[in-house]
Amino acid sequence: MSTQPTIKDVARLAGVSIGTVDRVVHNRGKVSAHNQQAVQSAIDSLGYRPSRIASALVKRRSNTKIGVCISDVESEFWGEATRGVHLAREALLPFGVEVLEASTNSYHFRDQKRAIEQLLAQGVNALIVLPLQGKDSQLDALIPPEIPYATVIEDAPNSRRLFHIGPDDYAMGLLAGRLAHLYSGKGMKCVVLASNQIFCGTQGRICGFQDFLAKHDPTAEILEVCEISLDSERIGYQSIYEIAEAQMEKHPDMDVFYVTNGLTQWAAAAVKNHKKQGQILVFGFERTEMTYSFIHEGIIGATICQAPTQQWYNATMIMSSYLAGEREITNPIFNAECKILIEESLPFVRLDEISNL
Numbered sequence: 001m002s003t004q005p006t007i008k009d010v011a012r013l014a015g016v017s018i019g020t021v022d023r024v025v026h027n028r029g030k031v032s033a034h035n036q037q038a039v040q041s042a043i044d045s046l047g048y049r050p051s052r053i054a055s056a057l058v059k060r061r062s063n064t065k066i067g068v069c070i071s072d073v074e075s076e077f078w079g080e081a082t083r084g085v086h087l088a089r090e091a092l093l094p095f096g097v098e099v100l101e102a103s104t105n106s107y108h109f110r111d112q113k114r115a116i117e118q119l120l121a122q123g124v125n126a127l128i129v130l131p132l133q134g135k136d137s138q139l140d141a142l143i144p145p146e147i148p149y150a151t152v153i154e155d156a157p158n159s160r161r162l163f164h165i166g167p168d169d170y171a172m173g174l175l176a177g178r179l180a181h182l183y184s185g186k187g188m189k190c191v192v193l194a195s196n197q198i199f200c201g202t203q204g205r206i207c208g209f210q211d212f213l214a215k216h217d218p219t220a221e222i223l224e225v226c227e228i229s230l231d232s233e234r235i236g237y238q239s240i241y242e243i244a245e246a247q248m249e250k251h252p253d254m255d256v257f258y259v260t261n262g263l264t265q266w267a268a269a270a271v272k273n274h275k276k277q278g279q280i281l282v283f284g285f286e287r288t289e290m291t292y293s294f295i296h297e298g299i300i301g302a303t304i305c306q307a308p309t310q311q312w313y314n315a316t317m318i319m320s321s322y323l324a325g326e327r328e329i330t331n332p333i334f335n336a337e338c339k340i341l342i343e344e345s346l347p348f349v350r351l352d353e354i355s356n357l
Contacts, residue, residue, distance in 0.1 A: 016039060018094055019093040067100045067116075068085050074262050107132050166311065175338075195229070202260050237266050257271070261286065305338060309354060
Protein backbone atom coordinates (compact mmCIF):
# COMPACT_ATOMS: atom_id res chain seq x y z
CA MET A 1 0.00 0.00 0.00
CA SER A 2 1.42 3.40 -0.96
CA THR A 3 2.12 5.89 1.79
CA GLN A 4 0.05 9.05 1.71
CA PRO A 5 2.16 12.19 1.14
CA THR A 6 2.52 14.45 4.16
CA ILE A 7 2.82 18.19 4.61
CA LYS A 8 6.56 17.65 5.11
CA ASP A 9 6.77 16.00 1.69
CA VAL A 10 5.05 19.00 0.13
CA ALA A 11 7.36 21.45 1.89
CA ARG A 12 10.43 19.48 0.80
CA LEU A 13 9.38 19.34 -2.86
CA ALA A 14 8.33 23.00 -2.94
CA GLY A 15 11.50 24.14 -1.19
CA VAL A 16 9.60 26.05 1.50
CA SER A 17 8.89 25.69 5.21
CA ILE A 18 6.08 23.62 6.69
CA GLY A 19 4.53 26.87 7.93
CA THR A 20 4.34 28.22 4.36
CA VAL A 21 2.56 25.07 3.17
CA ASP A 22 0.18 25.35 6.10
CA ARG A 23 -0.68 28.96 5.22
CA VAL A 24 -1.38 28.02 1.60
CA VAL A 25 -3.49 24.96 2.48
CA HIS A 26 -5.59 26.76 5.07
CA ASN A 27 -5.53 30.20 3.44
CA ARG A 28 -4.02 31.80 6.54
CA GLY A 29 -1.52 34.64 6.27
CA LYS A 30 0.41 36.14 3.39
CA VAL A 31 2.43 33.99 1.01
CA SER A 32 4.35 35.29 -2.01
CA ALA A 33 2.99 34.41 -5.46
CA HIS A 34 6.17 32.43 -6.17
CA ASN A 35 5.87 30.29 -3.02
CA GLN A 36 2.13 29.82 -3.48
CA GLN A 37 2.70 28.50 -6.98
CA ALA A 38 5.54 26.22 -5.77
CA VAL A 39 3.36 24.80 -3.01
CA GLN A 40 0.38 24.28 -5.30
CA SER A 41 2.58 22.53 -7.89
CA ALA A 42 3.98 20.24 -5.19
CA ILE A 43 0.45 19.46 -3.93
CA ASP A 44 -0.70 18.59 -7.44
CA SER A 45 2.41 16.54 -8.17
CA LEU A 46 2.18 14.50 -4.97
CA GLY A 47 -1.59 14.27 -4.83
CA TYR A 48 -1.51 15.65 -1.30
CA ARG A 49 -4.81 16.07 0.54
CA PRO A 50 -5.01 17.49 4.07
CA SER A 51 -6.57 14.97 6.41
CA ARG A 52 -9.90 15.87 7.97
CA ILE A 53 -8.43 15.11 11.39
CA ALA A 54 -5.53 17.50 10.83
CA SER A 55 -7.90 20.20 9.57
CA ALA A 56 -10.06 19.81 12.66
CA LEU A 57 -7.01 20.09 14.88
CA VAL A 58 -5.92 23.24 13.05
CA LYS A 59 -9.30 24.84 13.70
CA ARG A 60 -9.21 23.78 17.34
CA ARG A 61 -5.68 25.01 18.02
CA SER A 62 -5.53 28.10 15.79
CA ASN A 63 -4.54 31.33 17.53
CA THR A 64 -3.01 29.45 20.44
CA LYS A 65 0.14 30.99 21.86
CA ILE A 66 2.49 29.19 24.23
CA GLY A 67 5.13 31.28 25.96
CA VAL A 68 8.45 29.71 26.93
CA CYS A 69 10.73 31.44 29.43
CA ILE A 70 14.18 29.89 29.29
CA SER A 71 17.61 30.77 30.63
CA ASP A 72 20.83 31.11 28.67
CA VAL A 73 23.30 31.36 31.57
CA GLU A 74 24.99 28.04 30.79
CA SER A 75 24.92 28.24 27.01
CA GLU A 76 25.79 24.63 26.20
CA PHE A 77 23.14 23.14 28.48
CA TRP A 78 20.41 25.67 27.72
CA GLY A 79 21.23 25.53 24.03
CA GLU A 80 20.03 21.92 24.13
CA ALA A 81 16.84 22.99 25.90
CA THR A 82 16.21 25.72 23.32
CA ARG A 83 16.62 23.15 20.55
CA GLY A 84 13.75 21.18 22.08
CA VAL A 85 11.54 24.27 22.03
CA HIS A 86 12.41 24.93 18.38
CA LEU A 87 11.61 21.34 17.42
CA ALA A 88 8.23 21.60 19.14
CA ARG A 89 7.55 24.92 17.40
CA GLU A 90 8.21 23.30 14.02
CA ALA A 91 5.94 20.36 14.87
CA LEU A 92 3.11 22.68 15.97
CA LEU A 93 3.30 25.11 13.06
CA PRO A 94 0.87 23.14 10.88
CA PHE A 95 -1.72 23.40 13.66
CA GLY A 96 -1.55 27.17 13.93
CA VAL A 97 0.14 27.13 17.35
CA GLU A 98 2.67 29.87 18.03
CA VAL A 99 5.55 29.23 20.42
CA LEU A 100 6.99 32.48 21.74
CA GLU A 101 10.29 32.71 23.61
CA ALA A 102 11.76 35.08 26.16
CA SER A 103 15.17 34.35 27.67
CA THR A 104 17.04 35.55 30.73
CA ASN A 105 20.81 35.84 31.09
CA SER A 106 20.77 35.25 34.84
CA TYR A 107 19.12 33.05 37.45
CA HIS A 108 17.60 36.09 39.21
CA PHE A 109 13.84 36.17 39.57
CA ARG A 110 13.70 39.88 38.74
CA ASP A 111 14.95 39.09 35.24
CA GLN A 112 12.54 36.19 34.86
CA LYS A 113 9.69 38.41 36.03
CA ARG A 114 10.42 40.86 33.20
CA ALA A 115 10.59 38.03 30.66
CA ILE A 116 7.28 36.50 31.81
CA GLU A 117 5.57 39.90 31.76
CA GLN A 118 6.81 40.35 28.20
CA LEU A 119 5.22 37.04 27.18
CA LEU A 120 1.96 37.85 28.97
CA ALA A 121 1.80 41.17 27.14
CA GLN A 122 1.91 39.21 23.85
CA GLY A 123 -1.29 37.39 24.81
CA VAL A 124 0.04 33.89 25.51
CA ASN A 125 -2.49 31.24 26.52
CA ALA A 126 0.00 29.25 28.63
CA LEU A 127 3.56 29.40 29.92
CA ILE A 128 6.44 26.97 30.36
CA VAL A 129 9.13 28.10 32.79
CA LEU A 130 12.13 27.17 34.90
CA PRO A 131 11.30 28.27 38.48
CA LEU A 132 14.12 30.25 40.11
CA GLN A 133 13.04 30.57 43.74
CA GLY A 134 12.80 27.04 45.05
CA LYS A 135 9.96 26.40 47.50
CA ASP A 136 9.33 30.15 47.84
CA SER A 137 8.21 30.52 44.22
CA GLN A 138 6.26 33.70 43.40
CA LEU A 139 5.03 32.40 40.06
CA ASP A 140 1.45 32.05 41.32
CA ALA A 141 1.35 35.75 42.16
CA LEU A 142 2.96 36.75 38.86
CA ILE A 143 1.01 34.55 36.42
CA PRO A 144 -2.77 35.17 36.23
CA PRO A 145 -4.81 32.18 37.43
CA GLU A 146 -6.47 31.75 34.02
CA ILE A 147 -3.05 31.13 32.42
CA PRO A 148 -1.90 27.52 33.00
CA TYR A 149 1.82 27.04 33.38
CA ALA A 150 4.23 24.13 33.54
CA THR A 151 7.68 23.83 35.10
CA VAL A 152 10.63 22.06 33.52
CA ILE A 153 13.83 20.69 35.11
CA GLU A 154 13.36 22.65 38.35
CA ASP A 155 10.02 22.34 40.12
CA ALA A 156 7.89 24.63 42.28
CA PRO A 157 6.14 21.86 44.27
CA ASN A 158 3.83 24.05 46.33
CA SER A 159 2.55 26.11 43.40
CA ARG A 160 -0.49 25.71 41.16
CA ARG A 161 1.64 24.65 38.18
CA LEU A 162 -0.30 22.36 35.85
CA PHE A 163 2.49 19.81 35.48
CA HIS A 164 6.22 19.37 35.90
CA ILE A 165 8.76 17.60 33.69
CA GLY A 166 12.17 16.93 35.17
CA PRO A 167 14.55 14.41 36.68
CA ASP A 168 14.17 12.88 40.11
CA ASP A 169 16.99 14.92 41.65
CA TYR A 170 17.13 12.99 44.91
CA ALA A 171 17.48 9.73 42.98
CA MET A 172 20.21 11.31 40.85
CA GLY A 173 22.03 12.28 44.04
CA LEU A 174 21.80 8.68 45.25
CA LEU A 175 23.15 7.50 41.91
CA ALA A 176 26.01 10.01 42.04
CA GLY A 177 26.88 8.70 45.49
CA ARG A 178 26.85 5.13 44.20
CA LEU A 179 29.14 6.02 41.28
CA ALA A 180 31.58 7.94 43.48
CA HIS A 181 31.65 5.04 45.95
CA LEU A 182 32.26 2.47 43.20
CA TYR A 183 35.12 4.44 41.68
CA SER A 184 36.77 5.77 44.83
CA GLY A 185 36.17 3.01 47.36
CA LYS A 186 35.40 3.41 51.04
CA GLY A 187 36.43 6.40 53.09
CA MET A 188 36.31 9.02 50.34
CA LYS A 189 37.00 12.63 51.26
CA CYS A 190 34.70 14.75 49.14
CA VAL A 191 34.13 18.44 48.44
CA VAL A 192 30.71 19.37 47.04
CA LEU A 193 30.62 22.23 44.54
CA ALA A 194 27.03 23.48 44.39
CA SER A 195 25.43 26.36 42.52
CA ASN A 196 21.83 27.55 42.96
CA GLN A 197 21.46 25.94 46.37
CA ILE A 198 18.04 27.57 46.70
CA PHE A 199 16.80 25.28 43.92
CA CYS A 200 14.83 22.23 45.06
CA GLY A 201 16.76 20.17 42.53
CA THR A 202 20.15 21.16 43.92
CA GLN A 203 19.02 20.38 47.45
CA GLY A 204 17.72 16.99 46.30
CA ARG A 205 21.02 16.13 44.60
CA ILE A 206 23.00 17.01 47.72
CA CYS A 207 20.64 15.14 50.07
CA GLY A 208 20.62 12.03 47.88
CA PHE A 209 24.42 12.00 47.74
CA GLN A 210 24.74 12.47 51.51
CA ASP A 211 22.13 9.81 52.27
CA PHE A 212 23.84 7.25 50.07
CA LEU A 213 27.18 7.78 51.79
CA ALA A 214 25.60 7.72 55.25
CA LYS A 215 23.99 4.35 54.51
CA HIS A 216 26.71 2.62 52.49
CA ASP A 217 29.96 4.27 53.58
CA PRO A 218 29.82 5.87 57.04
CA THR A 219 33.59 6.37 56.87
CA ALA A 220 33.20 8.78 53.93
CA GLU A 221 33.55 12.46 54.75
CA ILE A 222 32.05 15.49 53.04
CA LEU A 223 34.67 18.10 53.82
CA GLU A 224 32.73 21.15 52.61
CA VAL A 225 29.73 22.20 50.54
CA CYS A 226 30.83 25.25 48.55
CA GLU A 227 28.44 27.72 46.95
CA ILE A 228 29.29 28.51 43.32
CA SER A 229 28.20 31.91 42.06
CA LEU A 230 26.27 31.73 38.79
CA ASP A 231 25.33 35.37 38.24
CA SER A 232 26.54 34.92 34.66
CA GLU A 233 28.14 32.19 32.58
CA ARG A 234 31.61 33.74 32.81
CA ILE A 235 31.34 34.26 36.56
CA GLY A 236 30.15 30.67 37.03
CA TYR A 237 33.08 29.19 35.13
CA GLN A 238 35.60 31.38 36.92
CA SER A 239 34.02 30.81 40.32
CA ILE A 240 34.00 27.01 40.22
CA TYR A 241 37.57 26.87 38.88
CA GLU A 242 38.93 29.18 41.58
CA ILE A 243 37.00 27.48 44.39
CA ALA A 244 38.17 24.04 43.20
CA GLU A 245 41.75 25.35 43.28
CA ALA A 246 41.32 26.68 46.81
CA GLN A 247 39.73 23.44 48.04
CA MET A 248 42.56 21.28 46.68
CA GLU A 249 45.05 23.44 48.52
CA LYS A 250 42.98 23.47 51.72
CA HIS A 251 42.33 19.71 51.69
CA PRO A 252 45.39 17.98 50.25
CA ASP A 253 43.97 14.56 51.14
CA MET A 254 40.64 15.01 49.33
CA ASP A 255 39.93 12.55 46.52
CA VAL A 256 36.47 13.47 45.12
CA PHE A 257 34.75 16.57 43.74
CA TYR A 258 30.96 16.26 43.49
CA VAL A 259 29.51 18.98 41.21
CA THR A 260 25.74 19.40 41.45
CA ASN A 261 25.12 20.86 37.98
CA GLY A 262 26.63 21.18 34.50
CA LEU A 263 29.84 22.99 35.53
CA THR A 264 31.58 19.64 35.95
CA GLN A 265 34.20 20.24 33.26
CA TRP A 266 35.60 23.32 35.04
CA ALA A 267 36.28 21.39 38.25
CA ALA A 268 37.97 18.77 36.05
CA ALA A 269 40.06 21.48 34.38
CA ALA A 270 41.29 22.64 37.79
CA VAL A 271 42.23 19.06 38.72
CA LYS A 272 44.14 18.62 35.47
CA ASN A 273 45.96 21.95 35.61
CA HIS A 274 47.07 21.28 39.18
CA LYS A 275 48.36 17.82 38.22
CA LYS A 276 45.93 16.00 40.52
CA GLN A 277 44.93 13.47 37.86
CA GLY A 278 44.84 10.03 39.44
CA GLN A 279 44.43 11.58 42.90
CA ILE A 280 41.07 13.35 42.57
CA LEU A 281 38.03 12.12 40.62
CA VAL A 282 35.20 14.42 39.54
CA PHE A 283 31.55 13.38 39.45
CA GLY A 284 28.72 15.59 38.30
CA PHE A 285 25.97 16.21 35.81
CA GLU A 286 25.30 17.02 32.15
CA ARG A 287 27.82 17.24 29.35
CA THR A 288 29.74 20.13 27.88
CA GLU A 289 32.39 20.51 25.22
CA MET A 290 35.21 18.97 27.25
CA THR A 291 33.25 16.34 29.20
CA TYR A 292 34.17 13.49 26.85
CA SER A 293 37.89 14.36 26.89
CA PHE A 294 38.01 14.52 30.68
CA ILE A 295 36.24 11.15 30.92
CA HIS A 296 38.77 9.62 28.49
CA GLU A 297 41.61 11.11 30.57
CA GLY A 298 40.25 9.56 33.75
CA ILE A 299 39.62 12.90 35.49
CA ILE A 300 35.82 12.79 35.33
CA GLY A 301 34.64 9.44 36.64
CA ALA A 302 31.04 9.83 35.50
CA THR A 303 28.34 12.35 34.74
CA ILE A 304 24.56 11.91 34.81
CA CYS A 305 22.77 13.57 31.89
CA GLN A 306 19.09 14.48 31.75
CA ALA A 307 18.44 15.30 28.02
CA PRO A 308 17.00 18.84 28.27
CA THR A 309 16.08 18.85 24.57
CA GLN A 310 13.53 16.08 25.13
CA GLN A 311 12.14 17.66 28.30
CA TRP A 312 11.38 21.06 26.77
CA TYR A 313 10.02 19.45 23.60
CA ASN A 314 7.69 17.26 25.67
CA ALA A 315 6.52 20.14 27.85
CA THR A 316 5.59 22.26 24.83
CA MET A 317 3.76 19.42 23.09
CA ILE A 318 1.86 18.38 26.25
CA MET A 319 0.77 21.96 26.91
CA SER A 320 -0.48 22.30 23.33
CA SER A 321 -2.53 19.10 23.65
CA TYR A 322 -3.95 20.30 26.96
CA LEU A 323 -5.00 23.67 25.55
CA ALA A 324 -6.68 21.92 22.59
CA GLY A 325 -8.70 19.75 24.96
CA GLU A 326 -7.00 16.60 23.70
CA ARG A 327 -5.25 15.66 26.93
CA GLU A 328 -6.09 15.64 30.62
CA ILE A 329 -3.31 16.01 33.17
CA THR A 330 -4.08 13.19 35.60
CA ASN A 331 -0.55 12.88 36.98
CA PRO A 332 1.23 16.25 37.22
CA ILE A 333 4.73 14.78 37.49
CA PHE A 334 6.58 13.48 34.42
CA ASN A 335 9.95 12.03 35.44
CA ALA A 336 12.63 12.64 32.82
CA GLU A 337 14.93 9.89 31.62
CA CYS A 338 18.60 10.23 32.57
CA LYS A 339 21.69 8.47 31.23
CA ILE A 340 25.13 7.81 32.65
CA LEU A 341 28.27 8.86 30.79
CA ILE A 342 31.30 6.79 31.73
CA GLU A 343 34.28 5.61 29.70
CA GLU A 344 32.55 2.39 28.68
CA SER A 345 29.20 3.99 27.75
CA LEU A 346 30.54 6.79 25.53
CA PRO A 347 30.36 4.78 22.28
CA PHE A 348 26.63 4.02 22.52
CA VAL A 349 24.86 6.55 24.77
CA ARG A 350 22.70 8.84 22.60
CA LEU A 351 21.57 12.13 24.10
CA ASP A 352 20.49 14.11 21.01
CA GLU A 353 17.65 11.91 19.78
CA ILE A 354 14.07 13.12 20.18
CA SER A 355 11.22 10.64 20.55
CA ASN A 356 7.65 11.73 19.85
CA LEU A 357 5.10 11.52 22.63
